[in-house]
Amino acid sequence: MKQIGIDRRAVLGGLGAAALVNPLVGFAQAPWPQGRTLKLVVPFPPAGATDVLGRLVADKLGQTWGTNFVIENRPGAGGNIGTDAVAKAEPNGDTLLIVSVGMATNQYLYAKLNYDPVKDLAPVTMVALVPNLLVVNNNLPVKSVAELIAYAKANPGKLSYGSSGIGTSVHLSGEYFQKLTGTKMVHVPYRGTAQATQDLIGGRIDLIFDNIPQALPHVRAGSIRGLGITTAKRSAAAPEFAPIADTVPGFDVSSWFALFAPARTPQAVIDKIQADTKAGLADPALRGKMDALAAEPLGNTPAELAAFLQAEMKKWGDLIREVGTKVE
Numbered sequence: 001m002k003q004i005g006i007d008r009r010a011v012l013g014g015l016g017a018a019a020l021v022n023p024l025v026g027f028a029q030a031p032w033p034q035g036r037t038l039k040l041v042v043p044f045p046p047a048g049a050t051d052v053l054g055r056l057v058a059d060k061l062g063q064t065w066g067t068n069f070v071i072e073n074r075p076g077a078g079g080n081i082g083t084d085a086v087a088k089a090e091p092n093g094d095t096l097l098i099v100s101v102g103m104a105t106n107q108y109l110y111a112k113l114n115y116d117p118v119k120d121l122a123p124v125t126m127v128a129l130v131p132n133l134l135v136v137n138n139n140l141p142v143k144s145v146a147e148l149i150a151y152a153k154a155n156p157g158k159l160s161y162g163s164s165g166i167g168t169s170v171h172l173s174g175e176y177f178q179k180l181t182g183t184k185m186v187h188v189p190y191r192g193t194a195q196a197t198q199d200l201i202g203g204r205i206d207l208i209f210d211n212i213p214q215a216l217p218h219v220r221a222g223s224i225r226g227l228g229i230t231t232a233k234r235s236a237a238a239p240e241f242a243p244i245a246d247t248v249p250g251f252d253v254s255s256w257f258a259l260f261a262p263a264r265t266p267q268a269v270i271d272k273i274q275a276d277t278k279a280g281l282a283d284p285a286l287r288g289k290m291d292a293l294a295a296e297p298l299g300n301t302p303a304e305l306a307a308f309l310q311a312e313m314k315k316w317g318d319l320i321r322e323v324g325t326k327v328e
Helices: 002-021 049-065 077-087 102-109 145-154 169-181 193-201 212-220 267-281 284-291 302-323
Strands: 037-042 068-073 095-099 121-137 160-163 186-189 207-211 224-229 254-262
Touching (some): 037 049, 037 077, 049 068, 049 121, 049 284, 077 095, 077 121, 077 254, 095 121, 121 145, 121 193, 121 212, 121 267, 193 212, 193 224, 207 212, 212 224, 254 267, 254 302, 267 284, 267 302
Parallel strands (some): 037 068, 037 095, 160 186, 160 207
Antiparallel strands (some): 121 207, 121 224
16 A cells, blocks of 8 residues: 555656646647537638638637637728737637738838837737739730830839738838839729739739739730749749849849737746647648648747748848838
């Protein structure tokens, strides 16, 4: 009997020490009880890229953890309304946010934010990158990025480029292109790229740095001409197009999508969400769905996402201040 008592104390002591060393002991399968309802806030309307990617990730995490996810679309103010709601949510891991480029740019585009993107939100993981594709009207006499630059320099202020709105990656791609090439074009913002694409096909604007899923079908149908990918490497969705960076060194722009949590969410919970998101993104079925969106799955660490966000803030903050872009 004495020996049994000693062994029991040793086992309990060992478990206690393990819990101190590894804060994830206790949620080997999930950070929450099975059946718990969690919330993913999408700060944009349904059916957009942020919404679609968010639902794919939430569905996979829900299956992994045995929990239910409610998708809450809270659009408005370029993503600021939904982002502010998550910044003020309880930091217990029950509420997550999927956001895009606005996390890095909105503080420079809007006169005032009700949240601090660094202090009020904790980075979890990058979900995916989606390149943009530089496309031009078929009647424009250029067939390469180099020819476009030469034509733009010979015709300053005469070319027009469309976007899905001020401050979007589609818009900022055009601003960054002008900065790095020394060209001058006219920006024409739309409420989305669908109308912009129709105006491009009709010759009412000259070019767009459009999201690949929107642009590629029209390129392959011959309605518009593709010139280059906005990311630093080729896209598996359109490998025939070389990066713009091959002609314009340093040019690297993408639509990116990442998970954030309220600040002060326990690091153990954040690390668990990151690890299970990364594992989920490696699932062939999920990767197939993301391939259809031309999305490159990532799943990097919270520290890597934090460093990426800082780099994006630096790049776009400098550019937005330089060109004086503001959202009224």
